[in-house]
Amino acid sequence: MSRQQFQNLCGRLSLPIVQAPMFLVSGPEMVIAAAQAGILGSFPTQNARTSEQLATWLDQIVDGCQGKPWAVNLIVHPTFKRRDADLEQILAHQPDLVITALGSPGHIVEAVHRAGSLVFADVINPTFARKAIDAGVDGLVLVCSGAGGHTGPLSPFAFVDAVREFWDGPIILGGGIASGRGINAATALGVDLAYLGTRFLASRESMVADDYKQMVIDSGVDDIVCSDAITGVNANWLRESLTKAGFDPDNMPKKSEMNVSASVDAKRWKDIWAAGQSVGPVKSLQSVQEIVNELDQQYQQSQSATASLAN
Ligand SMILES: Cc1cc2nc3c(=O)[nH]c(=O)nc-3n(C[C@H](O)[C@H](O)[C@H](O)COP(=O)(O)O)c2cc1C
Incomplete structure (x- = not known):
């Protein structure tokens, strides 16, 4: 059924x-x-x-x-x-x-x-x-x-x-x-x-800030960094947003503890912006x-x- x-x-x-x-x-x-x-x-x-x-x-x-x-x-x-x-x-x-x-x-x-x-x-x-x-x-x-x-x-x-x-x-x-x-x-x-x-x-229709949308538009696959430092599990982030938040994207700190509240903590996700390796085809606001x-x-x-x- x-x-x-x-x-x-x-x-x-x-x-x-x-x-x-x-x-x-x-x-x-x-x-x-x-x-x-x-x-x-x-x-x-x-x-x-x-x-x-x-x-x-x-x-x-x-x-x-x-x-x-x-x-x-x-x-x-x-x-x-x-x-x-x-x-x-x-x-x-x-x-x-x-x-x-x-x-x-x-x-x-x-x-x-x-x-x-x-x-x-x-x-x-x-x-x-x-x-x-x-x-x-x-x-x-x-x-x-x-x-x-x-x-x-x-x-x-x-x-x-x-x-x-x-x-x-x-x-x-x-x-x-x-x-x-x-x-x-x-x-x-x-x-x-x-x-x-x-x-x-x-x-x-996306609810994120215009700067975030622009960074997605300007980014390519090389600008995506996978790290477990932010929420404790591996996630993909925009390199430039990690830099702006004070991280070195090429030397991310060790895993933070896995914690569900970190996954829903708007403060973490507001400044450090997630995006996947498929950013390349996003060329403009549509x-x-x-x-x-x-x-x-x-x-x-x-x-x-x-x-x-x-x-
Ligand atoms: C900014 C962002 C936030 C996400 N938040 C959630 C979420 O709250 N819950 C969830 O199950 N998956 C979440 N995901 C993962 C997506 O649902 C989906 O698995 C992923 O975007 C698919 O890969 P793609 O980004 O390459 O298309 C998020 C993805 C992005 C890019």
Whole structure:
């Protein structure tokens, strides 16, 4: 049943991509714009300052999406203080998809299913993938190396093959995808949807400061630094923002302690700016609709190129 439900969801998208959830970046405006552009938009609940504000945002999203699919991202680690209150709001608003992060989804799967939504867990290695499957998720988001924000260590080729040894259900693939070529490559790997965060960082609907958007536009793959010093787990950051915050990007300090509150500490993420290796294709400030149009055109070109190679 859940598989059919996911296939129905994918069938309602005009391009097989998710606008991935981004701390301090994606909110109702981006999610609604994504839905109107025909892709699946998402945001992390902690972007709303309180669970009460979250309820208002969710009302706005339900109104704005007008029946088109949308998704929400919830930190499920027990130390995330708002977990249960945010979950209550999510259940009341019935998103199509709940994407869990930082912890085991086991605690929420049943309740989300009862509300009629699907649960996908964001995972960075096969061990976490197995645990999520055991917890009863409907699908996996494989976050691979090069992803913006908290990143995985694995190549998408190796990770998809490893997971396909024990999981034939839905997969969303993320990390370094920011062009139609990348989306075509993801679908060629046999996954259902591609997961794009960085590509939407410098959109008009993004909630970050203009300086941050400009730095994304001006940066290339060489300007991305992976470090666990900021939140305790490996994440990709813009080199220049690390320098401005007083770090030496080539000699980052040793790992800080992993701590969920550091992952949702707006002060850390306000000055030190996350972005993935896929910054290169971000060349100007665009609306979500313009980005989706561009991706769609590139995707079709890439599919035609692949088809002509096969002939
Ligand atoms: C600025 C920024 C903030 C992010 N915040 C979150 C978050 O709050 N929750 C989450 O699950 N993933 C977060 N991510 C990761 C994205 O959801 C996604 O995994 C990643 O952007 C995919 O790789 P890409 O950036 O190469 O497209 C963030 C990524 C970025 C760039």
